[in-house]
Amino acid sequence: MRLLIAALLAISAHAGAFAQMNPPIAAKRQHSFSHHGITVVDPYHWLKDQSYPTVDDADVLAYLKAENAYFEAQMAPIAGFKDKIYNELQGRVKQDDASVPVPDGAFEYWWQFKPGDQYRTWMRRPKAGGADQLVLSEPELATGLSYFRLGAQSVSPDGKLVAYAIDSDGSERFTIRIREIATGRDLETVTKVSVGGVVWSADSKAILWTEVNENWRRIKTQLHLLGQTSEDRVVYEETEDKGFGVSIGRSQDGKWIIIATSDHATSEVRLVPTGNPAAAPMLIKPRQAGVYYDVDVRGQTLFIRSNDTHVNFRVATASIAKPADWTTLIPGSDRDYITGISAFSSYLAVQGRRDGLDRIVLRRDDGSETAIPFSEAAYTASIGSNQEADAPLLRLSYASMVTPATVFDYDVKAGRLITRKVQAVPSGYDASQYESQRLWITARDGARVPVAIVYRKGFKPDGTGKLHLYAYGAYGLPTMPSFSANRLSLLDRGVAFAIAQIRGGDDLGYQWYLDGKLAKRTNTFNDFVDAARGLVKAGWAAPGHVSASGGSAGGELMGAVVNQAPELFRAVVAHVPFVDVLNTMLDESLPLTPGEWPEWGNPIISKADFELIRSYSPYDQVKPQAYPPLMVTAGLNDPRVTYWEPAKWVAKLRDMKTDSNILIFKTNMGAGHGGKSGRFAALEELAEEYAFILNQFGITQ
Numbered sequence: 100m101r102l103l104i105a106a107l108l109a110i111s112a113h114a115g116a117f118a119q120m121n122p123p124i125a126a127k128r129q130h131s132f133s134h135h136g137i138t139v140v141d142p143y144h145w146l147k148d149q150s151y152p153t154v155d156d157a158d159v160l161a162y163l164k165a166e167n168a169y170f171e172a173q174m175a176p177i178a179g180f181k182d183k184i185y186n187e188l189q190g191r192v193k194q195d196d197a198s199v200p201v202p203d204g205a206f207e208y209w210w211q212f213k214p215g216d217q218y219r220t221w222m223r224r225p226k227a228g229g230a231d232q233l234v235l236s237e238p239e240l241a242t243g244l245s246y247f248r249l250g251a252q253s254v255s256p257d258g259k260l261v262a263y264a265i266d267s268d269g270s271e272r273f274t275i276r277i278r279e280i281a282t283g284r285d286l287e288t289v290t291k292v293s294v295g296g297v298v299w300s301a302d303s304k305a306i307l308w309t310e311v312n313e314n315w316r317r318i319k320t321q322l323h324l325l326g327q328t329s330e331d332r333v334v335y336e337e338t339e340d341k342g343f344g345v346s347i348g349r350s351q352d353g354k355w356i357i358i359a360t361s362d363h364a365t366s367e368v369r370l371v372p373t374g375n376p377a378a379a380p381m382l383i384k385p386r387q388a389g390v391y392y393d394v395d396v397r398g399q400t401l402f403i404r405s406n407d408t409h410v411n412f413r414v415a416t417a418s419i420a421k422p423a424d425w426t427t428l429i430p431g432s433d434r435d436y437i438t439g440i441s442a443f444s445s446y447l448a449v450q451g452r453r454d455g456l457d458r459i460v461l462r463r464d465d466g467s468e469t470a471i472p473f474s475e476a477a478y479t480a481s482i483g484s485n486q487e488a489d490a491p492l493l494r495l496s497y498a499s500m501v502t503p504a505t506v507f508d509y510d511v512k513a514g515r516l517i518t519r520k521v522q523a524v525p526s527g528y529d530a531s532q533y534e535s536q537r538l539w540i541t542a543r544d545g546a547r548v549p550v551a552i553v554y555r556k557g558f559k560p561d562g563t564g565k566l567h568l569y570a571y572g573a574y575g576l577p578t579m580p581s582f583s584a585n586r587l588s589l590l591d592r593g594v595a596f597a598i599a600q601i602r603g604g605d606d607l608g609y610q611w612y613l614d615g616k617l618a619k620r621t622n623t624f625n626d627f628v629d630a631a632r633g634l635v636k637a638g639w640a641a642p643g644h645v646s647a648s649g650g651s652a653g654g655e656l657m658g659a660v661v662n663q664a665p666e667l668f669r670a671v672v673a674h675v676p677f678v679d680v681l682n683t684m685l686d687e688s689l690p691l692t693p694g695e696w697p698e699w700g701n702p703i704i705s706k707a708d709f710e711l712i713r714s715y716s717p718y719d720q721v722k723p724q725a726y727p728p729l730m731v732t733a734g735l736n737d738p739r740v741t742y743w744e745p746a747k748w749v750a751k752l753r754d755m756k757t758d759s760n761i762l763i764f765k766t767n768m769g770a771g772h773g774g775k776s777g778r779f780a781a782l783e784e785l786a787e788e789y790a791f792i793l794n795q796f797g798i799t800q
Contacts, residue, residue, distance in 0.1 A: 658717025
């Protein structure tokens with residue numbers, strides 16, 4: 100506490116002299132533990148409030164506030180630059196934006212922003228004609244709240260009610276309410292501990308929702324009868340494996356509620372008819388370790404996507420009568436990775452990737468297939484919102500590094516794309532002034548890593564430039580080459596932007612994901628370092644002129660690469676970084692830990708996993724060396740990456756790093772994993788990040 104008070108006094112004493120201000124120094128307190136015969140010393144263990152998820156320890160709060168004050172003081176000299184960037188970012192946002200209407204039953208639905216609004220207003224109009232109707236106003240719901248997020252929202256089949264879920268503090272524990280659309284009156288509050296989707300019964304008299312427990316685990320699906328005063332009925336509860344989480348959805352034909360339970364490697368699916376939500380769930384096939392499958396339904400036929408026979412998944416069919424008897428419809432392929440299926444009435448839409456590029460194929464009952472054509476060398480494309488049983492006009496989303504987000508309808512009969520909307524950039528955007536390339540860089544073990552890069556015309560790969568490198572690399576989540584109007588603030592200042600599709604994501608197929616998890620986790624970090632080195636070698640940046648950023652598991656990536664190769668980076672930003680990996684994976688009381696073991700390993704029972712995780716865990720591997728300038732963020736209410744992970748990491752870095760480079764750390768005291776809510780508030784934090792990075796490149800205008 101004495102050192103903590105000293106830090107606070109230092110802030111007070113130097114409030115007007117930013118360059119001379121001393122950073123907060125966290126106290127070291129004796130703490131160690133032994134596991135598998137190995138002793139680990141952890142002097143910053145005290146930063147984890149023992150009453151979590153309540154955070155009320157005076158010392159912890161004092162330290163976080165001291166770091167926040169230091170952050171603000173150090174950013175103050177470039178506040179004008181940050182404001183300039185913020186104005187640029189805001190100027191690229193269409194104030195009165197609106198989505199393309201989506202047909203669903205008797206209505207078509209869309210969202211819209213009114214000028215100045217942080218949040219969406221949800222609207223609809225009758226297909227047969229008539230006045231626009233308000234469904235839900237997020238600005239109204241967010242009034243008086245410092246944080247607001249609309250989670251699930253679902254209109255009842257009869258069109259009279261909307262079930263909606265809101266989070267008011269970033270903890271991702273949502274309150275579900277039922278609202279009468281015609282009057283805008285809330286009829287009842289269903290629960291305050293939901294997460295995920297809401298699905299209606301066919302008669303509009305009940306909803307199914309997923310409960311999250313005190314450890315933020317998705318443990319059960321509940322059935323709520325509208326107007327009932329008794330407790331909701333449990334439809335399905337996960338009792339077999341505490342690492343599994345429950346989620347719900349609806350089949351494309353609207354006749355089935357899909358209840359899935361899974362971790363990061365294994366899944367199990369049950370169906371309940373929307374016409375009888377109290378019926379016993381029908382199990383499709385019992386879980387089998389390492390086998391992941393999901394399901395859609397058309398009539399009496401199940402369509403199943405599974406990796407049971409091929410790592411890149413196959414599509415099988417089965418009957419409702421014999422759901423576990425699967426017959427291959429589309430076999431697995433080394434080249435084609437199947438990522439999703441939608442069973443429309445007249446065709447099966449299959450999403451996937453070929454050679455790392457998105458692919459959408461429509462398969463008809465006669466076996467004929469149509470691949471929807473996309474012409475750019477690097478892009479991202481996906482099936483959009485299609486709410487009805489069939490989609491003669493299939494809604495698609497598309498973008499590339501230079502092409503703004505575009506909404507297409509694909510006319511299935513005519514075989515042509517119809518442009519419905521192109522993202523507007525009010526301050527101006529000329530795509531001809533920017534170029535994009537897709538590169539392949541060879542990693543140290545011979546793997547070829549794809550990198551998508553975008554830059555303003557005139558940028559020359561002559562070894563003199565500046566480059567920002569981004570990646571994620573975990574959970575099988577790809578990082579696809581999409582458009583961002585925000586990054587124009589970097590491109591227009593001469594900084595190229597690159598996305599490294601490193602192992603750990605499934606960019607090049609499911610094996611690409613497997614090659615970056617568990618015992619192969621370090622491939623992810625090596626790929627990023629090797630991509631940075633390869634880009635420098637190819638002339639895309641001058642040595643030491645690469646900045647980098649990542650969040651969550653991507654923040655773990657940032658922590659690992661600055662430990663491994665700090666000299667490569669001019670500046671690094673780590674948002675809500677998962678950096679205290681060993682301690683988190685040893686603590687099964689934490690929200691996500693049991694479900695994370697298939698991703699990282701279980702160090703509780705395995706000495707090999709313990710040693711491997713400890714060998715790369717960024718917090719455990721901080722050492723006396725020079726580190727690049729660092730910006731780190733956290734969310735006090737974050738249930739995914741708890742605030743103390745970045746707090747402990749920053750405290751240890753301050754103690755051990757040998758350089759005088761800036762290290763700043765900000766905790767959002769009223770937010771969670773995603774930072775501030777609202778479309779403009781979020782841009783303020785991005786403006787801070789860009790100002791920090793550009794300032795380290797010597798760019799301040």
